[in-house]
Amino acid sequence: MDVRTVDRYLDLLAKCYVIYPLGAFSRNLRNEIKKGIKIYFYDLGIRNAVIGNFSPLGSRTDSGHMWENYLIMERVKRNVNRPFAPHPFFWRTSAPENHEIDYLEEENGKLSAWEINLNEATKAKIPKTFLGAYPEAATSIVTPGNYDSFLL
Numbered sequence: 001m002d003v004r005t006v007d008r009y010l011d012l013l014a015k016c017y018v019i020y021p022l023g024a025f026s027r028n029l030r031n032e033i034k035k036g037i038k039i040y041f042y043d044l045g046i047r048n049a050v051i052g053n054f055s056p057l058g059s060r061t062d063s064g065h066m067w068e069n070y071l072i073m074e075r076v077k078r079n080v081n082r083p084f085a086p087h088p089f090f091w092r093t094s095a096p097e098n099h100e101i102d103y104l105e106e107e108n109g110k111l112s113a114w115e116i117n118l119n120e121a122t123k124a125k126i127p128k129t130f131l132g133a134y135p136e137a138a139t140s141i142v143t144p145g146n147y148d149s150f151l152l
Contacts, residue, residue: 010039017042020076025089025104029133033092040069040076067118071142072103074151079105086112091130099127104137111137120145 013019020040026032041047044066048054057063072088079085086107092100102116111134117124126139142150 018046020073022072022088022090022103025091025106027133029093029129031093031095032133033094036092038090040072042073044069064118067144068102068116071116071147071150075103078151093127093129097129099129101126101130113137113139114142114150115139116142118144 010019010021014021018041020042021037022040024033024036026034028034041050047066047069051062053060053062057066060066076088079088084107086105089104089106090100090102091104091113092098101113103114105112113126113130113134115124115126120143124141124143126141130137131139140150
């Protein structure tokens with residue numbers, strides 16, 4: 001399929017509020033992803049229909065992706081109702097080491113970053129590459145135990 005066709009389909013799905021494209025954040029670190037998007041679904045039921053998986057959450061291999069999708073979309077919905085909504089992004093580096101921050105917001109020149117982790121037993125970390133490039137950024141790990149502070 002032609003890239004322009006895919007872009008038109010994605011644009012149409014975004015305009016119909018089926019998907020939400022989240023853009024990449026970059027301030028010119030050499031190996032940062034400058035262009036690109038991560039796609040989230042407004043409705044996880046549509047996501048499950050697209051991939052054909054309606055299994056219970058406990059038996060799914062993509063439960064972490066569903067958790068991330070849910071939290072980011074709820075945060076986006078929260079921000080829509082604010083008078084001066086922050087600008088949302090994700091952050092990722094390319095080779096030699098791939099690092100990622102799931103969600104960032106830039107508001108009044110201040111940067112906040114969140115790493116989203118469903119499994120509290122595994123230790124999620126903010127990548128040192130990010131901390132070195134953006135030492136002024138406020139960072140946090142979002143888990144099922146503290147997600148309410150991310151959404152409020």
